[in-house]
Amino acid sequence: MRYFTADRIHNGRLFESEPKVLEFADDGTFIAAHPAALIPPEKVQYIPGTLTPGMVNAHCHLELSHMKGLIPEGGGLVSFLGDVVGFRNSRDAQRQELIVANMQQLAASGCIAVGDIANGTDTLSFRPQLPMHIHTFVEAMGFVPAGAESRMRYAEQVWQQFEAHSEHNLGFKLQQSIVPHAPYSVAPDLFARINAHQPGSVLSIHNQECAAENEYFQSKTGAMEQLYSRLGIRADWFMPQRQNSLPAYLPLIDNDHHLILVHNTFTQASDIELLLQQHPNASFCLCPNANLYIERCLPPVPTLVQSGINICLGTDSLASNHQLSVYAEVQVLLHHFDELSEEQVLSWACMGGAKALQLDALIGSFEHGKRPGLVQLYEGKSRAIPLG
16 A cells, blocks of 8 residues: 655545545555545655646547647737647657657546547557546547548547557557537537447547637628638538527537537536536536636636536637646636636646546546546646656
């Protein structure tokens, strides 16, 4: 057995109210949190700062690890998306090396699970080697209804390769599901195919990341028209929905899916009300550093909190962020929203992320039988504490 204590301990949900000693088996299984007076001090390893369970990066694009610093900040989502397409094949010789380096950095920073977006198989061979749970979200996109079948066929081919290689060398869980990229990039026919592919699976979608998305669904005007023109996409079939994007696409997703809505920068109270009615077990994933990088604004976090819907954190990609540290996302939220507490936001980083990825039976909190990992928060940084 191994025993740890610290100045503070956050158990994945809240701070422990009295000094505790955390007991782990040699394989990293959590045994118990003991009152500090019950464990002989010579058996206990003291860690300066704060201890938490492993954190969860619920939304990350590891395949874009080669794009750090290529896209200027503050240009808005429409410009950003065009640049992602333009720069996707740059630095090709370094792509695999940078993916591996950033996967390793994720683990070293205390991330025990990641929801990773994939448009191809760049991360396939590395998944079984990384000491973390990985849910690969294979993105399908296609805004032209006639192309739905071929777009879905390609996504299924990618999904099948991940499915065939879902055994982890170290016993972590590897999962995969086909997901819609965003409301403005997935036609209803493609939504229907995604919805039917894997009933009850975890689905992730970029949701209301910019004001232009809602404007397009309301009136078919605004900057989205520029994006379609730049990418050569014909949207003649689309008719104004006279409503925001969320109520337009939500009925296309069965409520047995565990839905993760990512970004939510322009989500409104009426959208949340509908979500509570139709998908009350959904999760809001916040990626504040990416929101600041792209749109120079943040989601209505207090409104999202009031809804009671589960909240988790993500980093987006190095195309839209300077790092992939979940703890950095915690700190930026605390800096910008005085009404948030550290205890609350750390729970989003741990248990909130575990719930979103349907891994809360394994990780997310210090509970007997889980293998939650152990993370030190110290001097504004986070690092994984080796357990086995």
